């Protein structure tokens with residue numbers, strides 16, 4: 024079940040980014056702390072009343088040097104295409120403008136649910152300014168103040184009312200859900216075709232649970248897999264081309280539905296920013312990750328090329344140090360036979376459960392090797408650790424003072440976990456909780 028997508032639209036300066044940051048709150052800060060993950064304020068996840076969703080700040084998407092109106096139109100188009108619910112923001116201090124009306128026309132045509140937020144209503148005296156916005160025909164205007172954090176709860180109450188009912192994933196729990204993610208032209212479709220060609224599709228394509236996805240289930244050696252398709256795989260002619268800059272958004276939906284994400288790179292072109300961004304999302308979403316360097320046939324090689332490329336990947340994707348790297352050629356069908364066994368292995372690791380006693384033995388050894396940090400005369404004391412989830416493996420450490428669990432010590436514990444257990448290909452989450 025992919026999270027619903029909510030898009031914030033509106034003309035420049037009405038406060039979209041301010042509202043976006045308020046809603047996603049601390050999550051953005053967490054992303055920024057992660058080494059190697061690009062700052063990206065365009066797309067993040069939020070939660071309201073236990074409903075998770077993804078939020079797009081369309082204003083944060085840089086479009087070409089187009090005139091303002093064209094830009095707004097493109098942003099609104101994007102929102103309409105990608106979003107399940109649209110938050111339309113207007114500036115309560117300025118009243119309705121022609122540009123607002125322009126966007127409204129498009130929103131109407133889309134027939135998507137729209138929630139109207141009237142921003143910059145910083146105090147109760149300004150509330151009366153919302154009335155003129157009834158005339159937009161978008162229903163009840165909700166007064167908000169992005170900069171003061173007022174009214175956002177009312178706004179989100181309205182937003183989640185429009186969410187589709189949560190649907191069940193149609194696949195068996197043992198089915199490994201795979202997606203191939205990467206820029207256009209890296210060879211995703213070729214890899215998929217090569218994989219399926221070899222593996223023989225046992226069920227024909229069935230429509231995915233989302234509008235954009237087409238899932239392809241298949242089986243090999245008794246293991247069920249399903250390929251979660253992204254827009255990258257099935258070309259859509261002109262429309263596809265012009266929306267390519269947004270393919271990131273569609274990739275995210277596929278990532279969310281996957282157990283294992285293959286991040287496909289093009290050996291000929293090296294690594295670019297967008298690759299990092301996408302890989303960063305897969306990591307953040309807690310999915311198992313394999314890096315596939317495709318078109319390996321197309322470059323000149325000596326005995327150092329593979330090692331050098333691998334080092335380059337490690338330098339660029341610091342946060343993916345756990346991901347195995349495969350070098351393939353979809354064209355010449357080279358090394359493709361490694362893909363599914365690697366998928367199966369990282370999926371196992373993603374679901375690995377460590378027994379509490381073995382885990383605590385490891386923790387004791389780790390602490391003996393590298394004593395816990397102290398701060399202002401107080402030392403971190405780990406009482407007990409336990410694994411609370413799989414997919415990805417998630418560990419809770421019960422401690423005297425969670426603030427004493429510094430990032431570097433957490434990193435050390437993660438490394439110990441990785442050295443002790445087989446976690447290749449999967450992120451690991453570690454939390455410190457106060458012992459109650």
Ligand code: GDP
Nearest residue numbers: 035036037038039040041082143168169170171
């Ligand atoms: P965007 O271009 O729509 O993303 O707008 P921004 O979020 O960048 O905000 C534009 C300006 O409006 C900034 O100077 C914000 O500080 C200001 N602003 C945003 N929300 C509010 C608000 O609720 N009240 C007031 N008074 N100013 C706001």
Ligand code: GDP
Nearest residue numbers: 207208209210211212213255318321352353354
């Ligand atoms: P996608 O946009 O990521 O799905 O990429 P495609 O699978 O459509 O491939 C883009 C182009 O790269 C096509 O012309 C393919 O024939 C070519 N291509 C794909 N895989 C390989 C490969 O391993 N080696 C070489 N030399 N070309 C490839």
